[in-house]
Structures are given as C-alpha cells and as structure tokens.
Amino acid sequence: MxxxxxxxxxxxxxxxxxxxxxxxxxxxxxxxxxxxxxxxPIRSEVIKKQSELLSNFLQLLKEHDHSFEAGLDYTNLVQLNVMMVLDAYGFIFNSHKELMEKIGGEISCWIPCGSSNILKDVEIVSSFKEQPKESDVPNKSPGQEKFELLKVGVAEVDKIYLTKVHFEFSKKISEFGVDPFMPTSLQITLEELTNDINSNLTIILKHELEAFIIEFGRYYFANQSAPAFDPVGVFNEFNHARAHHRLTLDKLRKDIRKYLRIDESW
Structure with a gap:
C-alpha cells in the first residue's frame, strides 16, 4: 500500500x-x-462497370471466328493497298474502272505514313476561292511525278488505306483502351497492342509496298510490259516481317481473368 x-x-x-x-x-x-x-457503394459500382467492360472485351476477342487477326483484316488490307499503289503510280489493268470501284467500296479511310506532311494528291479546300497563278499550276500530276521517279527506282508510299472491317475492329480496340473504367495496367497493354498494329501498317506494310512497286517498275521499264504478280505474295512478306499479336493477347486475357478472379475458387 x-x-x-x-x-x-x-x-x-x-x-x-x-x-x-x-x-x-x-x-x-x-x-x-x-x-x-x-x-x-462507389466501389461496388466501379467493380460492376469494370466487370461488364472486361467481359465485353473478352467477347470482342472471340469475334471473327475467334481470330483477332481476322478482325484486323490484314489479308484483304494488304491486297487492297497493293492495287491502290499500282493505281497511284499510273498502272492500269483490264477492267480497271470496275476494279477500282469495287476496291473503293471496301475502303473506310486512309492514314498518312509519308516522310513529308504534304500529300500532293490531297486537295486542301480553302475558305476563299482564288485564281491560281500560272506559275502555281503544276506541270505534272502527282501520278506522273511518281511514275517518273519510279523510272529511276525511287518510290514512297505516303498513305495506307484501311478496309472497313479493319477500321471498325481497330476502333473498338481503341475505345476499350481509353475507357475511364479500364484498369491502368490493362490500358498499358492495350496501348502496346494498338502501337504494334499501327507500326505494322505505317512501317512494315509501307516498306513492303515500296519494295513491291520498285521491283514492279524495274521489270516494267526493262520489258515494257507488266510482270505477272500476286498480291498474296506481298501479304506473305508483310506477314513474315510484322509484329504478331499472340503474346500480347495472351497476356491481356490472362490479366483480365486474374482481375475478374475468374479462375479462383469461391
């Protein structure tokens, strides 16, 4: 005490x-x-929206006969661009008008890929109409200029045409990538995927098309006749050189399943 x-x-x-x-x-x-x-309640709503978003994305990957490559429509896109390059350089074939009309119906848009920001065959519409000066009127059309350069083995592809199938599919992929409810880690992987797709078109396909038209021109000017060719051959070269998407897609599917806890035991 x-x-x-x-x-x-x-x-x-x-x-x-x-x-x-x-x-x-x-x-x-x-x-x-x-x-x-x-x-x-906020977390529950976010998780609900993310689950719905990711489930829809997994469903998108299953479309086009379960083939992501088919959704990108690489085969038709490459063959279409082969014919567009030949047309741009002034080469005309049997039923040329009908062929170009058919191809035009498959085109959605084009993306620039040239070394210059100026596309000579694209008209810029001004707000004001001006009479062109005599010195401003070109002596040759863009097609004629390309044809003359091709004679000395010089060619540049300045745009890649996209098929409607490719454009719609790529648009969906991009929309998922920028969705505010898409988890950041998955957005990064989706960005890698879209960058690979863009590089395949603006770098790899551009190179293959330029190599094709130069070789085509070399034969034509030497023999005064067009060589026998198959656009599928250009696709084969492109398909061999391009970035393939299987590994990125496998990672994406795995990350989504992990995020949704699909494979966990409840």
Whole structure:
C-alpha cells in the first residue's frame, strides 16, 4: 500500500497514457470502418462497370471466328493497298474502272505514313476561292511525278488505306483502351497492342509496298510490259516481317481473368 501511495502519480500517468492510446486506436479503426462503409457503394459500382467492360472485351476477342487477326483484316488490307499503289503510280489493268470501284467500296479511310506532311494528291479546300497563278499550276500530276521517279527506282508510299472491317475492329480496340473504367495496367497493354498494329501498317506494310512497286517498275521499264504478280505474295512478306499479336493477347486475357478472379475458387 505504501508503494502505491508513493508511486500513485506516475501510475496515474501510465493509466492515462494507456487510456488515451486505446481511445486513439478505437477512433482510427472507427473512422476507417466508417469510410469503408461510405465508399463501399462507389466501389461496388466501379467493380460492376469494370466487370461488364472486361467481359465485353473478352467477347470482342472471340469475334471473327475467334481470330483477332481476322478482325484486323490484314489479308484483304494488304491486297487492297497493293492495287491502290499500282493505281497511284499510273498502272492500269483490264477492267480497271470496275476494279477500282469495287476496291473503293471496301475502303473506310486512309492514314498518312509519308516522310513529308504534304500529300500532293490531297486537295486542301480553302475558305476563299482564288485564281491560281500560272506559275502555281503544276506541270505534272502527282501520278506522273511518281511514275517518273519510279523510272529511276525511287518510290514512297505516303498513305495506307484501311478496309472497313479493319477500321471498325481497330476502333473498338481503341475505345476499350481509353475507357475511364479500364484498369491502368490493362490500358498499358492495350496501348502496346494498338502501337504494334499501327507500326505494322505505317512501317512494315509501307516498306513492303515500296519494295513491291520498285521491283514492279524495274521489270516494267526493262520489258515494257507488266510482270505477272500476286498480291498474296506481298501479304506473305508483310506477314513474315510484322509484329504478331499472340503474346500480347495472351497476356491481356490472362490479366483480365486474374482481375475478374475468374479462375479462383469461391
């Protein structure tokens, strides 16, 4: 008893400290619990939207006979661009008008890929009409200029035409990538995928088309007749050189399944 009386002051301080610490911990835990309770409806709604978004994306990957490559329509896109390059350089074939009309019906748009920002065969519409000066009128059409350059083995493809199938499929992929509910880690993978697709067209396909038209021109000017050719051959060269998407898609599917916890035991 005497010991307690002599040390009552610091014992009181210890009990006060313990009580204060306990109260602080309880307050913190109560706050965290309350915050979690308030945010739970928001989290549930976000998870619901993300689950729906990712499920739709997995479904998209199953379209076109379960082939992502078929959705990109690489085969038709390459063959179409072969004919468009030949047309741009002034080469005309039997039933040329009908062929170009058919090809035109398959084209959705084009993307620039030339070394210059100026496309000579694209007309820029001004707000004001001006009479062109005599010095401004070109002596040769863009097609004639390309034809003359091809004679010395120079060629550049400045645009890649996209088929409607490719454009619509790529558009869907891009829309998923920029969706605000798409998890950041998956957005990064989707960005890699779209970058690979763009590089395949503006770098790899551009190179293969230029190599094709130069070789075509070399034979034509040497023999004064068009060589026998098959656009499928250009596709084969492109398909060999391009970036393939299987590994990226496998990673994407795996990450989505992990995010949705599809393979976990409940």
């Amino acid at each position: 005497k010991y307690i009386q002599e040390n009552v002051s610091w014992l009181k301080d210890i009990f006060t400290l313990v009580f204060t610490a306990t109260a602080t911990v309880v307050a913190i835990l109560t706050y965290r619990r309350a915050r979690a309770t308030v945010l739970q």
